[in-house]
Amino acid sequence: MVADAHWRDIPSYERMAIPGLARHAGAACVLIALLAAWWLASAGGLVSAFLLPLPETVLATGWELISDGTLGAHVAVSIGRILAGYGLAVALALPLAFLFGVSPAARRAFEPVLEFLRQVPPLAMMPLLILWLGIGEAQKIGIIVLACFFPIFLGALGGIAQCDPKLVEVGRVCGLPQRDLLRRIVLPAALPSIVIGLRIALGQGWRALVGAELVASAAGLGYMIVDAEQLARTDIVIVGIFVIGTLGLLADFGVRRLIARTAPWLRQRTEITHA
Amino acid sequence: MLELRGLGKRYTVREREVVALAEVDLALPPGSFTVVVGRSGCGKSTLLRLLAGLTAPTTGEISHSRGRPTVGCVFQEPRLMPWLTVTGNVGFGLVGKVAKVEIAARVEAALALVGLADFRHAYPDQLSGGMASRVGLARALVLEPELLLLDEPFAALDAFTRRGLQGELTDIWLARRPTVVFVTHDVEEAVLLADEVVHMDGGRIIGRRPVPLPRPRDATDRELVALRRAILDDLSGSAGRRPQPAQDFLHRDPFLHRDPFLQQETTP
Known part of the structure; x- marks a missing residue:
């Protein structure tokens, strides 16, 4: 037996990791520095407290909004819209990407239209969506669908197109029929790109949501921010921004945890910074 | 008996016809170990791809005395x-063809054979x-192939690992006796492994040398060194016949938008 049993049991991405507290020290330092700069700017009078309230004021406002249930109600409405829009985008984009992946003819036929639509920012479609769908939920969900669709669609399509042909050959030598080549090789190989598309779309969805809620809305985090702006409540505006950012981070963290638990091989391949 | 009669492969590249394999005739007895040597681009990988059914011949045919043989293929890269563990990779070709219990048993046996039982997960x-x-080799062996094709499987490995795997392959072949076609450009590897060394150049078989040496073989054995030198002399003598680069535009994968064979075939 060959004595090359060099068991590289530590993946490269883990070998590069800095252990324990030191790993988070850098991020913590940046966060503390930003908070300190904010506090100094506000307390020192560099920026008016009206434009930039003190961190403790924002914290108190946040607590107040949580206590009286206002924040929870807005968050629930926004999350509901995100789930509906994101879910619809996934349901549309993934099958379409697979169809285009297996049918170059369909891809050629639809590519110009999709490429055209991809260039249009979702918020630019808002007036049209208001005219078509009214000012209710459908219009807001429509904006989220438009924002999420292309990252998911392009991620899946790119993943299928970039499947290593040498892996397909392995399947051919094993005598796999075409549908099994697709199911057992092409789709798993496309998974890293699909997951990256899903993660990017999640961020895009949150951005579009706020845009959609800024117009003709009576609830949601975007509405809460606009309403606060009209009442000159900068503290509420900042609370809204923090909540949106935190929810986006939590959603992304959830996806990453899910990947780490269910498909450890995907971890390194689905880091957006490595994409 | 595996017989190749007038087996040829031509490609059309920008309206120019390129001959990758020119009417090869070859008969391989069951259980034989044939090593194909030649310079890069001489047609040896094309020959292997035709045997593996990865591309169709332009002329000629391949016939096997027992109909369509079970083929196992080991590529240059593993x-x-x-997304699959070692177990999943080794059993990949069996899924849907045999019962799960049998897959598990065959995978375990193949992993034990190549010494990777401890790394199954x-x-x-x-x-x-x-x-x-070794996982790539086990994946081919688990199919219990009648025809085992190996395309420079150890080329990217260090000399020590390569020598060990050559020994393992010989042991496996002696135990199971599949018909082996092994492609390499390493003449020493060829004489260490082969029953017969087939020498290709310009898409043709231009020489065949039996290797009637007992196993296990030693690379420093005088007869083996002499045989190696003779084959190297053959190769030097055919240096003038340079093949043309080839690309396979004939078998496009319908859903990949890219030719799965293109990279392989364009490698000079």
Whole structure:
């Protein structure tokens, strides 16, 4: 037996990791520095407290909004819209990407239209969506669908197109029929790109949501921010921004945890910074 | 008996016809170990791809005395599925064809054969080059192939690992006796492994040399060194016949938008 049993049991991405507290020290330092700069700017009078309230004021406002249930109600409405829009985008984009992946003819036929639509920012479609769908939920969900669709669609399509042909050959030598080549090789190989598309779309969805809620809305985090702006409540505006950012981070963290638990091989391949 | 009659492969590249394999005739007895040597681009990989059914011949035919043989193929790179563990990769070709219990048993046997039983749950990312090559070999062996095709499987490995795997391959062949076609450009490897060395150049078979040496073989054995030198002399003598680069535009994969064979075939 060959004595090359060099068991590289530590993946490269883990070998590069800095252990324990030191790993988070850098991020913590940046966060503390930003908070300190904010506090100094506000307390020192560099920026008016009206434009930039003190961190403790924002914290108190946040607590107040949580206590009286206002924040929870807005968050629930926004999350509901995100789930509906994101879910619809996934349901549309993934099958379409697979169809285009297996049918170059369909891809050629639809590519110009999709490429055209991809260039249009979702918020630019808002007036049209208001005219078509009214000012209710459908219009807001429509904006989220438009924002999420292309990252998911392009991620899946790119993943299928970039499947290593040498892996397909392995399947051919094993005598796999075409549908099994697709199911057992092409789709798993496309998974890293699909997951990256899903993660990017999640961020895009949150951005579009706020845009959609800024117009003709009576609830949601975007509405809460606009309403606060009209009442000159900068503290509420900042609370809204923090909540949106935190929810986006939590959603992304959830996806990453899910990947780490269910498909450890995907971890390194689905880091957006490595994409 | 595996017989190749007038087997040829031509490609059309920008309206120019390129001959990758020119009417090869070859008969391989069952259980034989044939090593095909030749310079890069001489047509040896094309020959292997035709035998594996990865591309169709332009002329001629391949026939086997027992109909369509079970084929196992080991590639130059291990080509492991990164989303599958070692067990999943080794059993890949059996899924849907035999019962799960039998897959598990055959995978375990193949892993024991290549010495990777302790690494059954590892992912390809976690394996060394030599271990990944052994997984590729086990994936082919688990199919219990009548015809085992190997395309420079140890070319990317260090000399020590390569020598070990050559020994393992010989042992496996002696135990199971599949018909082996092994492609390499390493003449020493050829004489260490082969029953017969087939020498290709310009898409043709231009020489065949039996290797009537007992196993296990030693690379420093006088007869083996003499045989190696003779084959090298053959190769030097055919240096003038340079083949043309080839590309396979004939078998496009319908859903990949890219020719799965293109990269392989364009490698000079």
